[in-house]
Amino acid sequence: MTHVPASPDRAAVPAGLAPAWRGQRGLVPDDAVLPAGRDTAGWGVHRVMGLETEFGVHAPGNPGAGHTVLSTEVVNAYADLVTAEGGSVAGTEWDYGEESPLVDARGWQLPRSAAHPSQLTDRPLTDDDGNPVHLVMNLVLPNGARFYVDHAHPEYSAPETTNPLDAMVWDQAGDRVALAASRRIAQAPGEPQVLLYKNNTDNKSVxxxxxxxxxxxxxxxxxxxxxxxxxxxxxxxxxxxxxxxxxxxxxxxxxxxxxxxxxxxxxxxxxxxxxxxxxxxxxxxxxxxxxxxxxxxxxxxxxxxxxxxxxxxxxxxxxxxxxxxxxxxxxxxxxxxxxxxxxxxxxxxxxxxxxxxxxxxxxxxxxxxxxxxxxxxxxxxxxxxxxxxxxxxxxxxxxxxxxxxxxxxxxxxxxxxxxxxxxxxxxxxxxxxxxxxxxxxxxxxxxxxxxxxxxxxxxxxxxxxRTLVPEETVQRAVHTPPADTRAWARGRTVDVFGRHVVGASWDTLLLRQDGQGPMYRFHQREPLSATAEQMAGVYDDGGAPGSFGRLVAALSRAQQDRRA
Amino acid sequence: MSQQYSGSRSEREEDVPAPEPAPTAGSAQAHTADLDSLLDEIDSVLETNAEEFVKGFVQKGGQ
Structure with missing residues (x-):
């Protein structure tokens, strides 16, 4: 049985554009021989990939709670956990201000005060002493993942990986992130448990x-x-x-x-x-x-x-x-x-x-x-x-x-x-x-x-x-990004230079030293750039004085990596 | 093709299944015993108020 159709007449890549395979050096071999008119962004099972999970969220002890509120609780609990352990996340608040500053989730309160969803939209929340309570809706984690409120579910979007085994490992890491968030809530006195399920239906039409x-x-x-x-x-x-x-x-x-x-x-x-x-x-x-x-x-x-x-x-x-x-x-x-x-x-x-x-x-x-x-x-x-x-x-x-x-x-x-x-x-x-x-x-x-x-x-x-990797491998992926994609620079920058991060998304990092001075905006349009190799030496001294300049220089170089 | 964790190759070779012989009556029996003890465990883990719990598990639409 032959499965090879005739090559199409048209040229695969319009004139003047670099083919995808050349952007995927390290995945696609330099000496790869492709059929005429064909281009590829992968080789064998090697390809940039990542998984997303929307978790089912359920609070049997708090049946009146809205799903958006519960999801917000979960995301904020994780921000609280990471920052309480001295770590850092990049967060955006409810209003999705395009360049809102890094939210320091320390001092986050379990949002009993947020039991009414209207409060999420109307005015800033305050605690009993009148201090503002930050509610983050969208986090970029130290492992390069995104953990956020997607309408009525907490969602974990894994960082970019380059093969199926890594895709699995960083997807499992998301299950550990979600569990840790749920446990953080369970530890709070008097707070109704929020249970999370990695399934896809409530068997009631949803x-x-x-x-x-x-x-x-x-x-x-x-x-x-x-x-x-x-x-x-x-x-x-x-x-x-x-x-x-x-x-x-x-x-x-x-x-x-x-x-x-x-x-x-x-x-x-x-x-x-x-x-x-x-x-x-x-x-x-x-x-x-x-x-x-x-x-x-x-x-x-x-x-x-x-x-x-x-x-x-x-x-x-x-x-x-x-x-x-x-x-x-x-x-x-x-x-x-x-x-x-x-x-x-x-x-x-x-x-x-x-x-x-x-x-x-x-x-x-x-x-x-x-x-x-x-x-x-x-x-x-x-x-x-x-x-x-x-x-x-x-x-x-x-x-x-x-x-x-x-x-x-x-x-x-x-x-x-x-x-x-x-x-x-x-x-x-x-x-x-x-x-x-x-x-x-x-x-x-x-x-x-x-x-x-x-x-x-x-x-x-x-x-x-059966499991394919030891639990320690999954645990490491909770805290560490994949080394061979731009997720490395995203996650490590959030982790080590968190106080300078003004915004982070899949392809963008916004930095401002100590939240002041000029804004640096980095677009990373090549998923295989800004890797551990390209960012070598930048994160090793834990963001010591003077290291911000090295970070900016390395991100600039990575941004100019055109992979032609 | 870079792998991030040391020893991942040997992990994979150990863990990805080698071809297995066809199941024999003996392995089927062991399997049944395992399932039995697992079902015993489930009796102790299962939420006791199953009907109410399942009924209460209501989600809002997602993607």
Whole structure:
């Protein structure tokens, strides 16, 4: 079977523009040979990527509290925790003043006074002595991540990483950040607990996301990208679904399905993320050089607790993107992708077949096998033989093999299988139906971040769920940014030079020495610039006198790194 | 391809599964015993007021 379509007639990169692959030195080899008319922003599984998690937020002891207030509490509790430990965060207050100063969250109070959301918008909050109480809504953390109030959920957006294993590590770091925030609240006397869940639905018609972001070349035709991704995104849940008790958006039909999110998708391709959700999202906001790159914003995934599933999800997707960019991706067309997404999800026996436009009927595992075979040929053809890429391909193959022969053996790796086994076992033991509240409770508790309550956490503790890295690696990622992307300069500057930071975002750093004097504005449009290597020596002396000049000089040099 | 943590290569080689033999009756039994003891643990961890808790878990829309 050949998957290589004819090269398009047009030139891939408009004259005068630098190709994406040259901006990705260190990821894409300098001697890479690309097919005519093709450009790429990745190589094997190596690509700039990062995950986002919107956490479910619940305060059973404070049922009247609004979700925005609870989310604000969580974000502020983390700011309070970091600053109480002598660390630093960059924060923006509720009013989103474009250049509002670094908020010192020390002295933050648990916002009992903020129980009425109107107070968040009307006037500055004050404590009992009349001192202002700062409420931050948006934080940039020392690890380069963003932790913020996204409408009615606390959201963690991981820093940019360059491979699936790191993407997983900094995503798990976000779970630890959220847990630490929740514990900070729990320590405050009299404050109702705020519980956080890494899931995607309340089973009452509401869903919230777990998104992925991948840097891809701008020259890639978006319609081609979307068409190739649709069957893959429809099928990949058989590996990285998180499992759900209940069918339909309200979960009213009893049963178990593979995906948390499948029932909430209505379109194939579109811009929306909160209504009429599309399988392929067209949001185009690269936070990088937009003539060179696109950020593919993936909204179809479930939030994974499993390290293995998170890693494999990012790895498989990176390989499929590499195939699409270089023109080797299987050309498959489903007759009805939205219906197929739900049909696959609703059958945990994996036997359901779905119709393709060419008349074939394939299962979700069959579809994934077509992508895996093509990916194996692809890495062979282009010599993408590094260990990280080989590991993903091997795990992908082994997982599909077990899904065919002995799916239960994957209960130590895949969230949906682990959850299916737990819930099924409990049902049988107690003679319960799928719609028994205790089954719903287990579904919810699987994603409870508390180690003493979370069922995924219990599996890990017992050694029944594999982990790919030691806990110390995840803990380090809570405090340290990835060294090989611009997240290094962002996170380390916030951490070491926090008092000079006036603003920080994905591609911008605003600095003013001690909040006075001239404003320095740095735009970092290349995600692989401002790395630990380029910022060497700047952060070592902890922001000692004179070091601000070195910081500014290094950021200036990194900004001028055009990567032509 | 840089990795940030020392020893990550060996971690990965250890942790990423090597091909496993087909499950035997013995391993299936061990598996069942593990699940049984896990289900015992769940009985003690599960929120006691499941019906009320699940009903009260209401979220506002997200992305």
């Amino acid at each position: 869903s919230y996301g777990a998104h992925e972001n991948y840097l891809v070349t701008r020259s890639l035709d978006f319609e081609e990208l979307a068409a190739r991704l649709l069957p893959f995104f429809t099928a990949r849940q058989v590996v990285c679904g998180a499992g759900r008790a209940g069918i339909g958006v309200t979960g009213r039909t009893p049963g178990f399905q593979i995906s948390q999110r499948a029932d909430f998708f209505e379109e194939q391709v579109g811009l929306e993320t909160t209504i009429r959700r599309p399988i392929v999202n067209t949001r185009d906001e690269p936070h990088a050089d937009q003539e060179r790159y696109r950020r593919l914003h993936v909204i179809i995934g479930d939030a994974n607790l499993s390290q293995y599933a998170t890693w494999l999800r990012c790895g498989m997707t990176a390989l499929v993107l590499s195939m699409i960019e270089l023109g080797t991706c299987p050309v498959l067309e489903l007759r009805d992708p939205v219906q197929a997404l739900q049909a696959i999800s609703h059958d945990p026996t994996l036997n359901t077949t779905i119709p393709l436009a060419d008349g074939r009927r394939l299962t979700g595992v069959d579809l994934m096998e077509l992508y895996r075979e093509a990916a194996a040929g692809h890495v062979e053809r282009f010599g993408m033989t590094d260990p990280a890429t080989r590991d993903v391909l091997a795990a992908w193959g082994e997982t599909l093999g077990l899904l065919r022969t002995d799916p239960a053996a994957l209960a130590d790796r895949l969230d949906w299988v682990a959850k299916y086994q737990l819930l099924s076992g409990y049902r049988q033991r107690h003679g319960l139906d799928w719609d028994d509240p205790r089954i719903g409770m287990m579904d919810l508790q699987y994603a409870d971040l508390r180690p003493d309550k979370g069922l995924h956490a219990a599996l890990v503790r017992r050694g029944s769920m």
